[in-house]
Amino acid sequence: MSDTPALLVEGLTKRYGPDGPPAVDGLDFVMPRGATWGLLGGNGAGKTTTIGMLLGLLVPSAGRIVALGHDMATDRFAALARMNFSSPYVALPHRLSVAENLRVYAHLYGLRGAERRIAELAAQLQLTDLLDRPAGELSAGQKTRVALAKALVNRPELLLLDEPTASLDPDTGDWVRGWLERYRAETGCAILLASHNMGEVERLCDHVLMLKQGRVVDRGSPAELLARYGRDDLEEVFLDIARDRQRVEMVP
């Protein structure tokens, strides 16, 4: 595995308009290869903007992103070929079948042996029986599995997931989380996860960045954060941060 980190982010800042407040304000972090990190924060904390910049959809106002050793300002397409992304808020064409959708993305990522890869992913994600079904006719859980297959089609070394289990029932959500755990263990893929599901973050993430008003207000492993705030679960920690309640060590 390469020595370069999965993500190196320095002074990352984004303002929409010259006089607007920063949506993301001076983010710094180095995410190692093979790690799973969580990006947490309330609505408007800057998660979507951060992910947009990491994916090259947004140009930062200041700062630098190096993904898998490629500077996103000058060499983003080389990085994008080795990354992928999944979000329930970005759809796949509904009229195309699952197989056709996966074929489109296999080609867009320049994959050789697309059919073999699609069959492999279909078997892993229990999609084989759905390959000929239009994507728009699938249930939420099936769509999530198809979106995951799309996100893994190029065997990414860095995977960005935006609320991967949003709107899924607990059973399907648990299946997806278990699958992601196994996938990371088997492939060493680094995963950056934005989620509002604190149980999911506790289960999957080695490290968490807590965002508020575009800044990292706290960071650490879930266990470190729980200890720091004297809480039993991350949801309470999240609320402490969102409501400006102080950390345990700061309480007199």
Next chain:
Amino acid sequence: MNALALRHAAGVLAARRIWGLMYRHLALYRRSWPRVLELLYWPVLQMTVWGFVTAYLAGLQNDVASVAAGVLLGGVLLWEVAVRSQMGFAISFLEEIWSRNLGHVFVSPLRPMELVAALVAMGAIRMFAGVIPAVILAFALYGFGLWTIGPVLVPFFAALMMMGWAVALGVTALILRHGAGAEPLAWSVLFGLTPFAAVFYPVAVLPGWLQPVALAIPAAHVFEGMRAALLDGAVAWGHLGAAFGLNVVWLAAMGWLFLRQFESARVRGALLNIGE
């Protein structure tokens, strides 16, 4: 690996990405017969209406094989080449917006110019799918063969397709800038150019102050050339050269505008929520 092999490998990857986006649209047509019908509908309808008009005019002149009839029908069919090329490009881009798929497309390694290449190819496919049946029907119903223009028909087609793509690049740039509000331009913008493109009458018919405007439009030169071919049997090389020269300028200008608006959309965050 030497430089030549690297360039070849990069070319293969680019071709694969372009095919990926084309495949997405072709698969859509395979699964949606109303979309296929829409491709044929307008070119055939336009040709049918104008065919009856020309047949009526030819009857008034007691000259069924009137050259004027050919000029009108030729104008209709060739103008459809530009219109369908423009709409094919712009609507293929809009399909990505409507399906909320652009977020996935733009985070793939597809380069903006590869996106343009795929849209150009889809524009060409859509144009041929719409115009070829209309050309065949014009011969079957009215005895007008567009091919009587001669081999110069090929560069006419090419020049009109290029103009369609240039306009579509401008429309797509406006959609990137203004979002869904600019969508109607994908259908309407070339119709607005029809009076100045000299489709059915020579540029000389226009008022003097309007003629320079018409002569800045590549299509006006194509239609002057078409009339020269049909009426005089001559190839108007000057007009043909002017059409291609203007197309190069239009494509360069609109390509620059598209790339500028694409980068501007990345700065403004418009790619995150385009179409909303």
